[in-house]
Structures are given as C-alpha cells and as structure tokens.
Amino acid sequence: MIARSPHQQLRRRGSNAATLAALRLTRQIGEALADGLHGKHADDAARRLARLLGADAVALADGDRILAAWGRLDPAATAQILAEALDELDTVTDPPLRAAPLIVSDDLAGGLIVAGDVTDAEVAEAALLVATALDHADLARARERIAAADLRTLRAQISPHFMHNALAAISAHTRTDPERARELLSDFSDYLRYSFAATGDYATVADELQAVQTYLELQRARFDDRLDMTVQIAPEVLPVAIPFLVVQPIVENAIRHGFESRPGVGHIAVRGFSEGPLCVIEVEDDGDGMDPEHAKAVLTGTSGTNGTGGIGLANVDRRLRAVYGPEYGLLLDTAPGAGTKATVRIPRYARGVIAQ
Amino acid sequence: MKRLRVLVVEDEPSTRAELAGQLAEQAAVGDVVCADGGSEAVRLLGSGSFDAAFLDIAMPGIDGMDVARVLTRLTDAPAIVFVTAYDNHAVEAFGLGAVDYLLKPFRPERLAEAVARIDHHRSGPASTGEKADDLAVVQVELAGRTVFIRRDDIAYAEAHGDYVRLHIGPESRPPAAHRPGPAGRESVLLRQSLTYLEQVWDAAGFVRAHRSYLVNLAAITELRVTSTAGLVALTGAGEVPVSRRHSRLLRERLLQAARSNDRSRP
Incomplete structure (x- = not known):
C-alpha cells in the first residue's frame, strides 16, 4: 500500500473531480452535436463548450451565419472575426474574441467563436473537438444510410433468374391447365407486390411467411413433384415484427443450392414457432449441404465464388445483427451431403421494431 | 333473396x-x-x-x-x-x-x-334473433343420456348431413363420468346446421375454414401447408382442411386473435 499525506489525497481527489467533469463535458458536447451544427441540440453544445473553456460566451457557425450561441456576443464583431477565421483557415484573435475554423474531413464546415479569458491554444483544441464530433455524427449518419441501402439492394435483388423461370412456368401451363396458370399469375402478382412494397422496414411474420409460401408455389410450378415443401406456423408468432424480406433469401438459397443443382426429389421445410420470449424461424432442406467452414465464409460475405445466394445470406445476417444485436445473427447448421438448416432467432418483442 | x-x-x-x-x-x-x-x-x-x-x-x-x-x-x-x-x-x-x-x-x-x-x-348485420352467448353450452343426446358440452371446449365442427359433428379438444373432453359410451370418444353429433353455428359462434372465435368445417381459433396450434394436402389447421382434436377460398380470412382472424392475446399479457 502506498501511503499518501492527507494533502496529497485531497489534491488527487480535486483533480479527479476536475478530470471527470471535463471528460463528461466532452462526451456531452459530442452527444449534443450528434445531429450536426444544424441539429436542435447545437445550443446545448455551445453552453457546454463555454463551461469547458471557462469562457463568457461561445458561438457555433456554419460558413454563413451563427447557428447556436451561449452568452453575450456583439453580432457585428462576431460576424467579422468569423469571416476572418474562415478566410485565413486559422485561429484569429481580437480580444476578447477569438475564432477558429471547423475543418471536418478536409472540408470547411464552419467556425467556433469564443469570448472571454481563453488562450488561442484552448480555442484551437476546442475547434478540433467540435470538428471530431461533427465528423463522428457524419459517420453515424452514413452508417444508417448504408443500412437502409442494404435493405433497398436486397429488395432490388429479385433475381432475374427466378422471374424468367416463373414466367416460363406460367406460360407452359396456359394451354394444358389455364386455371392453374391463372392462379400462378395471381401468385406472381402477389410476389411482386410484396417485394416492391415500400412501407416501413418491418413486416409481420404472417406476411413474410405468406410471401415465402407464394414464392414456393411458383417454384413448385417449375419442378412439380420434384419439390416437396412444408410450411408450418404457430399462430402466436403471426403478429411478430421481423425485418422485411429476411426469410425469402434463405428459402431462395435453399432452392438454389440445395435443390436446383441436383436430380431427384428435394424437400424444403419452413417452420415458425415461439421459444419462450423468442420467435424462431427455420428453413431446412435435404440438399447437398456444405462444408461448415464454407458456411461461415458465406455469412461473412467472403466466400467469393458462390454467386448471389451467398450475398443474400450475408445480407440477412448483417441486417438481423444490426436490428437485434450481435447474438441474433443467422445460424447455418450444415455438412457436406447432410442438407442445410438455417435458423433465425429473434425476440418476439423488441424496442422500436414495429411492423408497418 | x-x-x-x-x-x-x-x-x-x-x-x-x-x-x-x-x-x-x-x-x-x-x-x-x-x-x-x-x-x-x-x-x-x-x-x-x-x-x-x-x-x-x-x-x-x-x-x-x-x-x-x-x-x-x-x-x-x-x-x-x-x-x-x-x-x-x-x-x-x-x-x-x-x-x-x-x-x-x-x-x-x-x-x-x-x-x-x-x-x-x-x-345489414345478420339477425339470428339470439345473442352470441346463446350457445355457450350445447346439449346433446348420447346413448339416451343428455350431455352438456362447453362451446369453448370444441376444437372444430364438421358438417355431417343434417347434423354437425363437434370435435372436442384433448385437454377438455368431458370427464369420464359424464361420458357414456366407449372411452376416448372425442366427438358428438348436434342437430344443427353449420351455417347457423357459424353465425352464432362468430363472436366467440369460430371461423369457417372450409365448406364443411368451422374451427375454433383458440384451438389452432399450427397452420401447415404441404405440397400434397394444401393448407390445414392443426388442433388438439385433429386436422382441419382450409380451402383457398377461406384461407385469407382465417389467417386474418388468427393474426387478430394473436395480437389481442399479446395485448392481454401481464
């Protein structure tokens, strides 16, 4: 044990408190700028910056005008020193005012103006802190855009392969079985309607499994008796909200890799049921299966040569993790010659996950 | 009409x-x-x-x-x-x-x-002249004795000529003492039309699944689609075929029922 004098302990505790306060303010400034300089918490960021710097007043501006301010500032003098800092791209001093440019990923995003007993170095550091927070906010927004684009890409991925095969199968039935052809066209129409639906990011398990059934119905028109399918749903999972078009890529993959490429009868079983607080959806085929190492590569999207099916599964896995957390990814249970079982396990009730 | x-x-x-x-x-x-x-x-x-x-x-x-x-x-x-x-x-x-x-x-x-x-x-709304609760208990004759069956214990009803065969769920069959005849009997005949039961029991959660079947939503444990048999609803008392014509409404009612079950959870 290290002995400390009462005086040292007191000083240590005092500096601890100051560090903690500074760290907390830094974090809060970052949070207040999460929506950018134009966000509604920018005023909050200005107030906390003033506290962190011990300044009399702080203002945040974009290239044109003041967006947020705390404390008393002379408008004309503020505008002038801001213009100078933005021109020179450096910290400008005109006591009691100081201004520094905000450079976010090599672009001029605005300026920071501070009034009070503050050094140039402190203003420059504060400007860097704000710029980092803004950069961070940009990245967070970019991440959301990428997640949304993922979903859109997946929706756009109605495979042309499948479309043409379905149309060929319908066409082949028009002469021999017009009633069946009519039904298949209704199925095809339902399938497109669901895939193109633009409402919200989540569907109900009822809708999702209905779409899968329609899809299987169309596939069966191609293979007839060669494709044997079962869809089983427990009523209690029907209303569960699930990310839109999560089950279908799995079924598509089962047809593609477990069935299309080999002769003989293939069986595909889709099951939806509850397991305590979880909703479980399983898609099982008795096809070729694959090496578990390869399955792992498919999920991480590093399998390379395996075509679109793999991208579909990796996408499903990523979306499930993004929505529910890392422990809710797609599970693949497979071995060469032993078929493949894909399992989606999601909470029946998750915060913010609402169908439509 | x-x-x-x-x-x-x-x-x-x-x-x-x-x-x-x-x-x-x-x-x-x-x-x-x-x-x-x-x-x-x-x-x-x-x-x-x-x-x-x-x-x-x-x-x-x-x-x-x-x-x-x-x-x-x-x-x-x-x-x-x-x-x-x-x-x-x-x-x-x-x-x-x-x-x-x-x-x-x-x-x-x-x-x-x-x-x-x-x-x-x-x-206008069907006027059967009776309240929905009117047939909450049905009375049937079994081997000369009168037996009472609770509507909620019935898993499904099947048209059978001028009669309806009521299939009773496994956990709610009448106790042996009230059940004359061979042990394991799980259905009784009621002299009534399926259409009438459909109207009277609609609010109690009985839905038409097929021309000759009426199913209790609460008794359905699973919906199953197979390439060979099409859509069936599984109940504790057996499988009920669901025709294409009735499948959409049945699914809708099941979804609603599951939602209101969720809401009534503690």
Whole structure:
C-alpha cells in the first residue's frame, strides 16, 4: 500500500473531480452535436463548450451565419472575426474574441467563436473537438444510410433468374391447365407486390411467411413433384415484427443450392414457432449441404465464388445483427451431403421494431 | 333473396369481360351491366338502380373515384368495390365508403369474398334473433343420456348431413363420468346446421375454414401447408382442411386473435 499525506489525497481527489467533469463535458458536447451544427441540440453544445473553456460566451457557425450561441456576443464583431477565421483557415484573435475554423474531413464546415479569458491554444483544441464530433455524427449518419441501402439492394435483388423461370412456368401451363396458370399469375402478382412494397422496414411474420409460401408455389410450378415443401406456423408468432424480406433469401438459397443443382426429389421445410420470449424461424432442406467452414465464409460475405445466394445470406445476417444485436445473427447448421438448416432467432418483442 | 344487379366500369376490354364473366358465375349475382368508362357509367345510372358497382380507378376522363363520388350521392346508393392494380388508393377508397378493394389480377375466391361482403352490406348485420352467448353450452343426446358440452371446449365442427359433428379438444373432453359410451370418444353429433353455428359462434372465435368445417381459433396450434394436402389447421382434436377460398380470412382472424392475446399479457 502506498501511503499518501492527507494533502496529497485531497489534491488527487480535486483533480479527479476536475478530470471527470471535463471528460463528461466532452462526451456531452459530442452527444449534443450528434445531429450536426444544424441539429436542435447545437445550443446545448455551445453552453457546454463555454463551461469547458471557462469562457463568457461561445458561438457555433456554419460558413454563413451563427447557428447556436451561449452568452453575450456583439453580432457585428462576431460576424467579422468569423469571416476572418474562415478566410485565413486559422485561429484569429481580437480580444476578447477569438475564432477558429471547423475543418471536418478536409472540408470547411464552419467556425467556433469564443469570448472571454481563453488562450488561442484552448480555442484551437476546442475547434478540433467540435470538428471530431461533427465528423463522428457524419459517420453515424452514413452508417444508417448504408443500412437502409442494404435493405433497398436486397429488395432490388429479385433475381432475374427466378422471374424468367416463373414466367416460363406460367406460360407452359396456359394451354394444358389455364386455371392453374391463372392462379400462378395471381401468385406472381402477389410476389411482386410484396417485394416492391415500400412501407416501413418491418413486416409481420404472417406476411413474410405468406410471401415465402407464394414464392414456393411458383417454384413448385417449375419442378412439380420434384419439390416437396412444408410450411408450418404457430399462430402466436403471426403478429411478430421481423425485418422485411429476411426469410425469402434463405428459402431462395435453399432452392438454389440445395435443390436446383441436383436430380431427384428435394424437400424444403419452413417452420415458425415461439421459444419462450423468442420467435424462431427455420428453413431446412435435404440438399447437398456444405462444408461448415464454407458456411461461415458465406455469412461473412467472403466466400467469393458462390454467386448471389451467398450475398443474400450475408445480407440477412448483417441486417438481423444490426436490428437485434450481435447474438441474433443467422445460424447455418450444415455438412457436406447432410442438407442445410438455417435458423433465425429473434425476440418476439423488441424496442422500436414495429411492423408497418 | 333477390339477386344482385351489378355495374362493371373498366376501360380495358379484356379485364372488363373477365370481371363480368366471373361475376356472372356468382350465385348471388343476377344482371351484370358493363361500362367502358366513367361517362358511360354515369349514363347507365339512368337505366335503373344497381345494387353494386365494381369500379376501376385509373381510367381516362371521368375516373373510378369520380364515379364513386357520384354514386355516393344517390339515394339507395350501390355498394362500391374498387378494382385496381396498385394498392396506393386504399385509404381514399375506404374514405368514400367502399365495401371492398380488389387488387388486379384478382383470384376467383377473392371476388367471391367481395360479393359476400356486398350481400352482407345490403342485408345489414345478420339477425339470428339470439345473442352470441346463446350457445355457450350445447346439449346433446348420447346413448339416451343428455350431455352438456362447453362451446369453448370444441376444437372444430364438421358438417355431417343434417347434423354437425363437434370435435372436442384433448385437454377438455368431458370427464369420464359424464361420458357414456366407449372411452376416448372425442366427438358428438348436434342437430344443427353449420351455417347457423357459424353465425352464432362468430363472436366467440369460430371461423369457417372450409365448406364443411368451422374451427375454433383458440384451438389452432399450427397452420401447415404441404405440397400434397394444401393448407390445414392443426388442433388438439385433429386436422382441419382450409380451402383457398377461406384461407385469407382465417389467417386474418388468427393474426387478430394473436395480437389481442399479446395485448392481454401481464
């Protein structure tokens, strides 16, 4: 044990408190700028910056005008020193005012103006802190855009392969079985309607499994008796909200890799049921299966040569993790010659996950 | 009951002929009159009153929404059903008091559902003269003795000539003492029509699954679709076939029931 004098302990505790306060303010400034300089918490960021710097007043501006301010500032003098800092791209001093440019990923995003007993170095550091927070906010927004684009890409991925095969199968039935052809066209129409639906990011398990059934119905028109399918749903999972078009890529993959490429009868079983607080959806085929190492590569999207099916599964896995957390990814249970079982396990009730 | 006189308004000739043809095949439908657009529809309104109008929405000139606005101003206005390829008009359509909303291409069974709705709409809510709770317990004769069966214990009902066979769920079969006859009996016959039970037990969660089957939503443990048998509903008392015609409504009612179960959770 290290002995400390009462005086040292007191000083240590005092500096601890100051560090903690500074760290907390830094974090809060970052949070207040999460929506950018134009966000509604920018005023909050200005107030906390003033506290962190011990300044009399702080203002945040974009290239044109003041967006947020705390404390008393002379408008004309503020505008002038801001213009100078933005021109020179450096910290400008005109006591009691100081201004520094905000450079976010090599672009001029605005300026920071501070009034009070503050050094140039402190203003420059504060400007860097704000710029980092803004950069961070940009990245967070970019991440959301990428997640949304993922979903859109997946929706756009109605495979042309499948479309043409379905149309060929319908066409082949028009002469021999017009009633069946009519039904298949209704199925095809339902399938497109669901895939193109633009409402919200989540569907109900009822809708999702209905779409899968329609899809299987169309596939069966191609293979007839060669494709044997079962869809089983427990009523209690029907209303569960699930990310839109999560089950279908799995079924598509089962047809593609477990069935299309080999002769003989293939069986595909889709099951939806509850397991305590979880909703479980399983898609099982008795096809070729694959090496578990390869399955792992498919999920991480590093399998390379395996075509679109793999991208579909990796996408499903990523979306499930993004929505529910890392422990809710797609599970693949497979071995060469032993078929493949894909399992989606999601909470029946998750915060913010609402169908439509 | 008098058969329905129906107006079909659709600008595409093939779709018009198909819709009129399918409507004419419905037992409840009598006359079918066609119009190739909004203005002809309005002109035909002078030729006598209609019980129902099937309206395409997107048409050149006076469109389906315009026709609907005219129709709703008539005394004894016909029931309106919109028929469209896009589903982005649904909110406006129901705002105009539409009875139903069909998406093209429509399935025959879905059209039959729309006609049934029109029928229901025109005759008003079914008046069976009894409250929904009236048959909460049914009384049946079994080998000369009277047995009481709780409605909620019944998993499904099956038409059987002039009778209905009531299949009782496994965990709720009558106790042995009340159950004469061979052990394991899990169904009884009731002298009643399935249609009557469907009306009286509707509010209690019994839904038509098939021409000859009525199923208790609460008894369904699983919906199963297979390539060979189509859609069936599994109950503790056995499998109930679900026809294409009834599958949509059954799914909808199951979804609603599951939602209200969720809401009543502690």
